[in-house]
Amino acid sequence: MILKPIEFVKDKVIILDQTKLPQKVVFLKLGNYEDVVRAIKEMKIRGAPAIGVTAAYGIALGAQKIITKNKDDFHSQLNHILSTFQATRPTAVNLFRAVNRMKQIAQRNTDIDLIKTALQAEARRIHREEETASEALSQIGSQLVENGFTILTHCNTGSLATASYGTALGIIKAAWKQGKKINVIATETRPLLQGARLTTWELIQEGIPATLIVDSAAGYLMSQGKVNCVILGADRIAANGDVANKIGTYTLAVLATENGIPFYVAAPTSTIDLSIASGDEIPIEERDFKEVTHIEDKPIAPEGVKTANPAFDITPHLYITAIITEKGIVTEPYEFKLRKLVEEVT
Amino acid sequence: MILKPIEFVKDKVIILDQTKLPQKVVFLKLGNYEDVVRAIKEMKIRGAPAIGVTAAYGIALGAQKIITKNKDDFHSQLNHILSTFQATRPTAVNLFRAVNRMKQIAQRNTDIDLIKTALQAEARRIHREEETASEALSQIGSQLVENGFTILTHCNTGSLATASYGTALGIIKAAWKQGKKINVIATETRPLLQGARLTTWELIQEGIPATLIVDSAAGYLMSQGKVNCVILGADRIAANGDVANKIGTYTLAVLATENGIPFYVAAPTSTIDLSIASGDEIPIEERDFKEVTHIEDKPIAPEGVKTANPAFDITPHLYITAIITEKGIVTEPYEFKLRKLVEEVT
Numbered sequence A, B: 001m002i003l004k005p006i007e008f009v010k011d012k013v014i015i016l017d018q019t020k021l022p023q024k025v026v027f028l029k030l031g032n033y034e035d036v037v038r039a040i041k042e043m044k045i046r047g048a049p050a051i052g053v054t055a056a057y058g059i060a061l062g063a064q065k066i067i068t069k070n071k072d073d074f075h076s077q078l079n080h081i082l083s084t085f086q087a088t089r090p091t092a093v094n095l096f097r098a099v100n101r102m103k104q105i106a107q108r109n110t111d112i113d114l115i116k117t118a119l120q121a122e123a124r125r126i127h128r129e130e131e132t133a134s135e136a137l138s139q140i141g142s143q144l145v146e147n148g149f150t151i152l153t154h155c156n157t158g159s160l161a162t163a164s165y166g167t168a169l170g171i172i173k174a175a176w177k178q179g180k181k182i183n184v185i186a187t188e189t190r191p192l193l194q195g196a197r198l199t200t201w202e203l204i205q206e207g208i209p210a211t212l213i214v215d216s217a218a219g220y221l222m223s224q225g226k227v228n229c230v231i232l233g234a235d236r237i238a239a240n241g242d243v244a245n246k247i248g249t250y251t252l253a254v255l256a257t258e259n260g261i262p263f264y265v266a267a268p269t270s271t272i273d274l275s276i277a278s279g280d281e282i283p284i285e286e287r288d289f290k291e292v293t294h295i296e297d298k299p300i301a302p303e304g305v306k307t308a309n310p311a312f313d314i315t316p317h318l319y320i321t322a323i324i325t326e327k328g329i330v331t332e333p334y335e336f337k338l339r340k341l342v343e344e345v346t
Helices: A033-041 A048-064 A071-086 A093-108 A112-142 A168-177 A194-206 A215-223 A249-258 A334-343 B033-041 B048-064 B071-086 B093-108 B112-142 B168-177 B194-206 B215-223 B249-258 B334-343
Strands: A006-009 A012-016 A027-030 A150-153 A183-187 A210-213 A229-232 A236-238 A243-246 A263-266 A312-315 A322-325 A328-330 B006-009 B012-016 B027-030 B150-153 B183-187 B210-213 B229-232 B236-238 B243-246 B263-266 B312-315 B322-325 B328-330
Touching: A006 A048, A006 A112, A012 A033, A012 A048, A027 A033, A033 A048, A033 A071, A048 A071, A048 A093, A048 A112, A071 A093, A071 A112, A093 A112, A112 A168, A112 A263, A112 A322, A112 A328, A150 A168, A150 A215, A168 A194, A168 A229, A168 A263, A183 A194, A183 A215, A194 A210, A210 A215, A215 A249, A215 B215, A215 B249, A215 B312, A229 A249, A243 A249, A249 A263, A249 A312, A249 B215, A249 B249, A312 B215, A322 A334, A328 A334, B006 B048, B006 B112, B012 B033, B012 B048, B027 B033, B033 B048, B033 B071, B048 B071, B048 B093, B048 B112, B071 B093, B071 B112, B093 B112, B112 B168, B112 B263, B112 B322, B112 B328, B150 B168, B150 B215, B168 B194, B168 B229, B168 B263, B183 B194, B183 B215, B194 B210, B210 B215, B215 B249, B229 B249, B243 B249, B249 B263, B249 B312, B322 B334, B328 B334
Parallel strands: A150 A183, A150 A229, A183 A210, A229 A263, A263 A322, B150 B183, B150 B229, B183 B210, B229 B263, B263 B322
Antiparallel strands: A006 A012, A012 A027, A236 A243, A243 A312, A322 A328, B006 B012, B012 B027, B236 B243, B243 B312, B322 B328
16 A cells, blocks of 8 residues: 655645545645644644644745745744744654754755745655664564564554654565465554554555554553564654653553563664753653533533543663664664664665 | 432332443432342442352341242242342352342241341341441451551552451541641543542542552552552462452552562451352453443444453462451461451451
8 A cells, every 4th residue: 555644745734644544545735834733733643753744844835935035034934834833742852853854954055046946855854764764673683573473552653643654564564475374463543543543544445454442452462462563653762762752651561571571662863863962852742622621522520520631651772672673673772872873874 | 428329218229220320329219139130240239248248138028028928938039039130140248148148048937028037137137237247347457557658559449348447448548537747549440440439439528638540550650759668458368378459450469579569458357258268260251242342332442352350360479568357467377367367256
């Protein structure tokens, strides 16, 4: 299946609205950067690599629509756009990396029209780089998946999340395409049900056998010997190998460790943030209470109940068997090896 | 709050329909035993102690409605009723204990009218015993809750689940009534959301500060030092102290152990099943896929997706800090101590 969850065509950013899946396949044509900002905030598009790509296209779109001929005015408006995208979501580092790259492109050129063209080119380059990285890491990671394996995964890390092949789900697809007979257990991933809505949908499209479970059934299945490995993605990886990822990841890591099951994190090197020493420093987004108290506008809790709704958690590196990137598979000690990997010229 | 989730009045079993809470408070007047059976299967009434009490009343009601004067015919019809209740749900032992007690009462008497009266009396006795046990265990368990504690609980173990004061939630209420300033974190408890719908509702009624979270956020909050202890209920406790309880319990036990947080199971001794050596022998109910793929008839997953939906899991006793019963608090070694407790004459 060739699924294009993000495209930049002429003067529109086109995204597949992931909040409508799997019931409806709706593409949104976003004609101005504010709509792109809103789509990211409302998680119509989500997943660390996909957010980075979408923000880059959104910035290119925003720049294209600036009508001034005055350079200072142009840069002032562009800076506003850049900082608006920067403030959409706090945890995934791909967003900040994309915004910074776009900022540098704008600073490197002087002519307004040249900047506009260069921003588009840079956005497309970010997209292509993510595609290349995710294909490479999928092939590399698929070595760890043996014939007959049942793989547990969390949230959605496929084409929808990455604007390309996928990370954890990319590995699963690659193993399947190699003819390995595998089964996938997908956690539903409350509150926004990316596992139930998106991962099972992608797996069904590929014909890969999938079983959907509620999040809290994962531990029991692991304890019953029904899981051979856990593979999931990352929103940000600190220099020491600590991983910020969808809420519930830490829980799965502890359970996998307790049951002697390999726990793999799959992420492009664009997700590694060497400026952050450990997971303690990664900001965790607290999202709206309604995600917990409602399911698609339907209340499931008493009115006025207090909630805590952290969208991500931190998994200390000690629980992680390996981090799978497009440049290779990294194991402990992460500190040294991740730095080497990121700084390596490919 | 005096909440009566189950009553037997004249020729009706009256239950509070827990599938409608918290949006609607609906009492169902069930005039024949088949309706009581259905209410248990459909989880309009749930929670191990409450299922036992409801089944006992349902059997008394069924017996009352048998119109034959022929003793063999009466016993044949009654046996059918007994085995129908026995087959409603497989995991909670209180159900089987109640059915067995009712069966013994029927065998002990000869006159049909006497049996009918004795069955009603026995059902009321089972109910009263559960009330007395849950009040006692709540008082005993409240010693473990210190002023300022934040307690994490799972599923619903209050008045709704026990037809009385509650088990884990009973302990929380008792501690609160003693003037201890406590906070409760309630997991939503997918798939049927007993935490979101019932526990927060009961806590709000009592005025106890409560925070609702998705199940997979529990681990992160524990790792952040935000939980002082975990208290939850049990559906069946094996002779060695292994506990069958709502799916997700094992996960919380592993997480609590990993984070050095006390993990308490609160249950009346009627939940202990000495005939079962370990948790491996406890049957785990697999419930309908629709509980996972739908939320109140609304699909949240692609049509036709395969699911696994175990309603309970097994927590090995090694993860359990203590089991709180109406006869006292039990710690390792459970094997010997649980037997002593159950066989003790009070």
